[in-house]
Amino acid sequence: MQDRTAGPIRLRVKSKRLPAAVSGWLGRQFDRLLGFERFNAIYAGSAAFTSTALSRHFLDRLDMRVETDGEPLSRVPAEGPLLFVANHPHGLVDGFLLDTLVTPTRPDSRLMAFYVLGDVPEFRERLITVDPERKRSRRRRNLRGWREAYRLLSDGGSLVVFPAGAVARFDWAERRPRDPEWSPHIAALARRTGAAVMPIHIHGRNTWPFLFLGSISPKLQNLFLFSEMYRTRGRVLRITAGPLIGADELAALPSNDAAIAYLRARTEALANA
Template sequence: MDQQRRIVRPAELAKASHMRPGDPRITLLTEVSGLRKLERVYNEVGDRHGDDFVRVLLEQLGVHLEVDPDDLARVPKQGGVAFVANHPYGAVDGLALLHVLSGVRPDLKVMANFLLQQLEPLADSFIGVNPFEQLKVRSSFQGMRAALQHLGEGGALGVFPAGEVSSYRTELKAVADPRWKAPVIKLIRQAGVPVVPVWFDGSNSFLFHVLGMIHPDLRTLALPKEMLRMKGRKVRIRIGRPIPAAEVGAFTDTERLGRFLRAKTYALGSGVQVRREQFRPLRFPKEPKPIVDPPAQELLEQEVAGIEDLKVSTQGEFDLYLAPSER
């Protein structure tokens, strides 16, 4: 009997690929998607735990992380804090976040889905949200509640508010996260904790984005293969300055807060400065300010009468004049 640990059970893969359980194509899909090879890597290092497991797994995958020590020095050493990050690669993002921050915040838990939930050595490091369910579904709701409780107890939480991996956005003509999910932004605001933006540089392969343009499910099924393609890849990570809880709480609109946090995150990859004032709602004065009094109608009539010889055309009630300024 096969004693190998599975990352994704056949029934879950069937659900993700919209096939019936037991469909013979699932075995083929396991091979083609790279899941089988990824599971072999997993079983080679699965006897380790915690950050030791993450370190060795990243080594086996050939992924090298690059982070500035000055960035790590900004991370709050204690108290509730939320780390928000873009999601360019997939499971590697969650592993990298754990590995980079665990030395500063050993209490870090990451809201994760799909592959990461299945890694038994990291069961205590992830709070699961099922990507194939709506957040109102019980299992995902419990994950959100557990995340809020962890923050309330002074813990550190890492989230990828996009809820899915970055893909080619036709409206932007670039690879980027989709709109960040409102329930995650609401959770952050409700927690009342500082927020630290984290930026992962890079993206998945060109083929990954082409498959995603054909169908989103193809993009999801390609994620294991993308992890295997990262061998020799250097992933640069930037960590921003903490955004005070008061500044986060000043946003009463979830959509604006999401755009603000997203902009702060993406700015780490560009050097652009983002301020809260740029995301304030437009405010119009209750009473209009007075403007200059209009000129007397008689005066206007006299001026028009003086340029009758410069009339160009007439259309209904309207006359068109072409006159030099001295007239």
């Protein structure tokens, strides 16, 4: 039987200069500071769930309620290549939210997500993991993720993706929270596979200190994604789904850059729907 008490998300401090006991103590302190300890506690309190049920469990434990409007997700095509694109205002809970809402209609769906979540056994088979930092050293992991996504859609599957690849941060020019630049690779993926696209706007934002931290240091912001999740507990998570964008509509655009700008504009327009 699987031991769930250890927890799947941990920071391991390795140093030849430090005794193992000291390294272990430091790791536990960082786990507490970064929110890993509380994440693991919620995980340990769950049963051996499927990924969708585990996502629902996290939302329930964080006392988050879900409201939907716009196009009913139940009306999306039950088969054929389909891409759900969404903005990324909160972080981890955005993935839990869409996993919970999309899977009943498209049980073949997978989620493109931060590679750390691949350490959670229930999510391992459902996720296509990538590294948002896009370092040269992580290129192999990202290439593997893109290949998996291409095969999934080519075979008629469904994929949930946050094209920004990172959580929203405060945009000083716009004077508001906003996603980083959306990747044209997402548009290329849709255009190459002939996938239809459903834009989804997730309403809300993170706390102001977290947003400001992201505008100064995205790397530090990523470190505190887990701890930020607990500061958003008790909220109502509202999504607005837009009309389906057909493959022909995307194919008619002159480039992948134009296509991703179009998808972002369609998604952000839903903020006022």
